[in-house]
Amino acid sequence: MRFEHVTLGQRVRFGTGLAAENLAAEVDRLGARRVLLIAEDGIAPEVTSKIHVTAHCTDVAPHVPVGHAERARALAAESEADLLVSVGGGSTTGLAKAVALTTGLPIVAVPTTYAGSEATNVWGLTEASRKTTGSDDRILPVTVVYDAALTASLPPELSIASGCNALAHCVDSMWAPRTDPINQALALAGIRALSSGLRLIGDVEGRELMFHGTYLAAVAFASAGSGLHHKICHVLGGAYDLPHARTHTAILPYVLAFNAPAAPRAADGITEALGTELTTLYSEIGASHVLHGVPDAAEAARLILPAVPPSNPRPVTEDDLTALLAAASAGRDPREWSRA
Template identity: 80%
Template sequence: MSWKHVTLGQRVRFGTGLASQNLADEVERLGAQRVMLIAEETAPDVTSKIQVAIRCTDVAPHVPVENAARAREQAADADLLVSVGGGSTTGLAKAVALTSGLPIIAVPTTYAGSEATNVWGLTEAASKTTGSDDRVLPVTVIYDAALTASLPDELAIASGCNALAHCVDSMWAPRADPINQALAVEGIRALGSGLRKISSLEGREQTLYGAYLAAVAFASAGSGLHHKICHVLGGAYNLPHAQTHTAILPYVLAFNAPAAPQAARITEALGTSLISLYDEIGASHVLHGVPDVREAARLILPSVPPSNPRQVTEDDLTALLAAASAGENPSEWSRA
């Protein structure tokens, strides 16, 4: 074997009902005096044991550059960022850290996984730009399954399937290696188990654990075909992040599986096919909000990784998006 693996350095504190205390301990460890809290108004309050100097609620999907600029101005006197929320909230904190170098403590309330990666994204004029920079990697992640309890099951399932997409992409992304593939397989196993009982605390804990493994694998492996498709669609058409990833995933897997031996490991870890899991948990594989699939395919094609298991053409992408928009059975669909 010959490969190169990079592991990102980060503290993780996992404990149900412990978010407030774990956050206070981390703020004290870092010696922060002026904390900027980034969270939507409806986010759970985990700040009862710390002092918050600045509050930013200017959170929006895909992190518009205008929102990032305003948050950066607010952060001028801060020495620590604390984000409490889903991927959009973490993404805004990353946008601030990208230019300020301020450390982030991330407290996720969904299964987005952004908190465990050094990937940032900004949207301007219907175009989403992404990149990697170690400055945006949160120094600490605080996981508490109790904070996900308010997520409706439908949204929790979509968020968990978004985490599954991190695992699937990590099996053949540009920097895939045996270590991040192993993390991805364990993440798939945990996510499959957790999503089947998402209404219970045990299910939410398993899903949160799986989402972390998925994000760590993805941070190492990089963005594969699935994420390139979804990033372009999200920026171009302002589509909901988790639901779009959930809809696209079965079609990308169906497309790549004939040329990817790793696909068998995905099915084995789930204990069934992906689409059977979707049927079991009530996940939707119908893509909404793409008015012109041919136009979308043209936008996506330049971003397709050369390392994808199968060569991808504009016609392939058009057919994939058309099938997803029509909600065709992914197990019967593939441009063989």
């Protein structure tokens, strides 16, 4: 056994009903005096009730368009912010990261979905229908405040899609470019927590398991890197402005079915951690593997192919991607498609 592993340093405060208290403690610990809050209107009042907010940016949009990032950066400079506080889902965290990327300002992230961006050093910006991603340790939030009460109002369908997005971080981490035994152990533990949490998504216990699994998934993903699944979804999201979580949910079973024959040990570990096959779990929880919004599978495949990691367990051709996207768009059984 020989590998080199990197784990990113970050503080986590976890407690249901404690978001306001834990956020205030972090603002105080960091000595911040001028907080720029990044959150959609109406999202954060109870969370930020114990801190002073100097400025509030509500300019949140999926896939972080460059124009939105530039306006948020300008607001950070104008308000002389010394700390960014993001309260929301992956798009909100992503906008805070875009500001940190050019300003070096620290972030305290308070997630309200299971996107996992709060625990990675990955950023993404979209311009002219093309999404560019990269990694930079400066944008990793210094602290994550998890509070399962903040996800109680998520519609069930969005909760499930967001949770499946977290599952995708785990699955990709099993064969991503920098995967190693530590990442894989974290990913499998994340799958166990997420699969249990998804089945109990309506209860506080389930939502706590979801945040537990989300964090494990993101830590594994941040170290292992983006695999085939995420490369496909990032390109699709930028090119066609697709909803992030639902796109990840739809694509995941097809990528797993495609790679499984070439990585049987990883695939068996995933199934064991899930407690069943992924498609069976989807049926249990009502998750959809139907991809919407891709008008031309062949065109999308041409866009994706240059981003495919060379280290993917199975070689990937343009025809493979076209077939995968066509099958997902038609909602075909992923297991049947993979045997075609």
